[in-house]
Amino acid sequence: MAPLFHALDAWDPAPLRRALVRGGYTQESLKQLGLAGTAFQGRAAGLFRESLPPGSPLKALVRLFMLGDSVAAADLLGTLGVDLGSLADLGLLTFGAGQVRSNVSLIPYADSWYASDFMRMHAEVPADYVMGLSPVTRLLVALSPKQRVDSVLELGCGGGWLSMQMRRAGINVTGIDISSRALEFARFNERLTGLSGIEWRQGSWFEPLGDRRFDLVCCNPPYVQSPGGPLTFREVASGAEQTCAHVLRHVAEHLNPGGIACVLLDWSHRNPDDWEQAPLEWAPSAGVRRWLFQLDSRSPVDYAWLWVRPDPRFSDPESASAEVKRWVAHHAAIGTGAISSGFMVVQRCEPGQEWTRCDSRTTGEIPSTANEEVVRVLTNETWLRTEPSDADLLQRRYLVPNGVKTEINTTLGDHGWQDRTIRLISPGKLSYDGQIDENLMRLLELCRKDRCPADMVAELRTRPEFDGIPDLDARIAALTRELVRFALITPA
Template identity: 30%
Template sequence: MPTDVPQVQPALISALRTDLRAADYTVARTEELLGEVAVAALRRENPLPARRALAGSSDPAALLFSLLTLGSTATRAEVDAALPSLGASGAEELGILGVADLDPGGPGSAPPPLRALIDLAPYAAQDDLGEISWWIVSDPSELATGHPLRPEHVLGVGGASLTLARITPRERVSRVLDLGCGGGIQALHASRHAEHVVATDLSDRALAMAAFNAALNQIELDLRHGSLLEPVAGERFDLIFSNPPFVITPRQEPVPENRTAGSTGGWTYRDGGRAGDTLLAELLAALPAHLSPGGRAVLLGNWEIPAGADWDTHPRAWLEPARADGVDAWVIQREQEDPAQYAETWARDGGITDRDPAWTALVSDWLEDFASRDTAAIGFGYLLLRRPGDPGTAAGIGSAPAAGPTSDEPRRPGVLRTEHQVGSGSGTLGEHLAAGLRMLSELEDLDDDALLASRPVRAADVVERRHLTPGAWDPLLIELVQGAGLGRVVPADQILAGTVGALDGTLTLGQVLGAVCALTDSDADAERSRILPLVRDLLISRMVTL
């Protein structure tokens, strides 16, 4: 276990927790102290307004945020005042503070100030289970240090973490796996709705941070060391989620042992040590065997798009074995970048800018790597999997062999859906996407006659938007607009819009469609064959519900 990480010492952690609570070291309090301008600047990774706002403040929360997040220093007396139970000595013993590396003064000078060895930030969120207020430890950011990130850097809570938390369903389950847990934020979220949470990572440093975060927030996690699914061989789970190290990074063979940030050796929190996007391919090939009946997987990922190929060429190939195994899958591409954009994005993510000497060589390596595989673009998005069945029906969940459902009944192939969707509506996405994934399976078993006999209901957040030439009666364009979920905008005509608008559960879909066709003098048989696939899509997107 690394020695330069916070140590899990229960008595000292309890004292730290007491002091953080007493100081009201929360997101709400720190944002109040910072003010809107400084908060907005921090989101742009500009710490200067925040440092100015907190300079000279005697408020304990102000000193703690300056010291533990912004990279400022503090005297021992100031630390003792802000952390009276733990004290400066306790903070040093715990491994969160150390002596600042400054030029020593002359004889009789004051003791050197202390600096943070970690980032300890307040965290607030709200998921489907309610409000959250925690503290999260990670390695200091580039914002605090002014230097590029180290290869073994452990991230705090960033945009990808928040996205994964937003799209993960929060239903009560037995066993959960956080694959590649980093500092453990996703595992902490899962502890609120799972009986047992397993969190794995290849990085000892990440596991040490996760252990500290769990102890600080009084949460129990089953932490395991190992690569990908190796630490859970032979086990199955009701929910698996992961933000794996999927960043496509040019490889050096062998990777130098003395690599530094900015070399093509990469950063362990994001680089999986494989050429191209093959790590995600390996993971998706092995993951379905670890899903219990009814079990789901939620992943973030990106994939190469070969020149002249469809954007979903790679995800479809990766998920074909899962589909053959009866697992349903849904891939949602959220954005694309060209190779140059991608290289620039991830170079800057590691703290390398176009003003750094390493910039030219690093970006050139990326572009050459993509060109070697004729990669035209890189897609980003969500990968959702579900093994149909009733959760908890497999014998010996947790110790059963890694296999599919125990039933000997033949299972139809799974459903594989891919779509490019860039919009975003209001609210959390976890249950919304989980319901859509379930609907994929239900619709596969629902023929057109059964669908026509059902009584769908238009979702309350769906409205109709019409575009007209000023003064005209007939619209040039009709759109069905979703307020929640992914905020979809679906082009429609009078028949689809009229059908959806009348779906209130009173009449069957067949009766509604028949009435609309009669009112518009349209051929009912022809319209049924055209409208039913569109209604199926609306059911998956939760714009219409059964």
């Protein structure tokens, strides 16, 4: 396929950036109009068009870059002006009969823009389609720890969103993708964003790396459990090895000692209960700590519908239903009972320090600070494997992260407010979400005030209801151990 952009290295992105700001094509101004995001694409695009100020430069830019419309060149002259010609030379725009079309979707995010293929291209040039910014990519950014990281590898970097977030934090970044088209987008995005120095490499997974190692490896692979299909960005051809399996099998070989890999996954399994098996088989356990997290699990038909419903190739009911049947037949043939979504964190460690932990929790939107919780889980689980004694647990001081929250629920009954329950949620929403009691709240509070769990034992002993409980120490030590395990406190 012909290159998308021409002479990208010589292109000065400053005039385009200025023009986009001048035309109001920023996330902020779209937000003010109540139109932020890309949700208005596809079938709702007409509504979106109607809600823009008529004749405004913003309307012309939204139609050009967000909706993929042909726009009269005259409507763009006020904003893109003489730069229209150079943007056509670059390959961003195409002219014809007084009309201009953009060859790529360009969406404003924060203080910049992100280029990818238009959604409709999904149906037109499937194999090379480059996806836009998705919630899943943001999830991977949120999970990936940046602290004390000098080098990052992004496997399957696509348009380069995660690589750019890491570069922005001053980290050395290498982005690998098999698709030359994806790497063209990545280079364009890097220039448009005003970043530089990311090493973009074309190749399959680890192949271009030799024995290079990194502090952090991140991967949002083509993990969709489909019957096989042509879309390189999301699935593998029928019969090919699962990409998640391949990445997990080899990722530890490219980690520095103590280095962390964060890999998003979907995987098929036989029964709802045997969800841990496949990913643990893929990631070798020698010399690594493994944390497998299941975020969701669906039946094959629900899963098929999740992917087929938004797919522009199956917008009419007949083709959508035939496609769902194809997926369901495939999963019946291979004995799939459920399909899980989640992630695995792998940390390279010395032999003898390995552990494996599996958690399952449905969470709402994971906050951007979740990576701090990932680090806390790795640190705490490793510390717990040293089997600290009850006395050690009770005498220690602990750090309590910011953002620990409780929700208290009561029901008004005949005897007043009753059935009080307290739900505690960890700040990253990963390590804990469940019911607790006042004693646990108090223990957390004491730890936060730089007191130790032994102070809690002393406090309880002054209360008559705890008088005569001989194993109070052991009970509070056990509670403390749980708090460490749930990363709500970390040994100072």
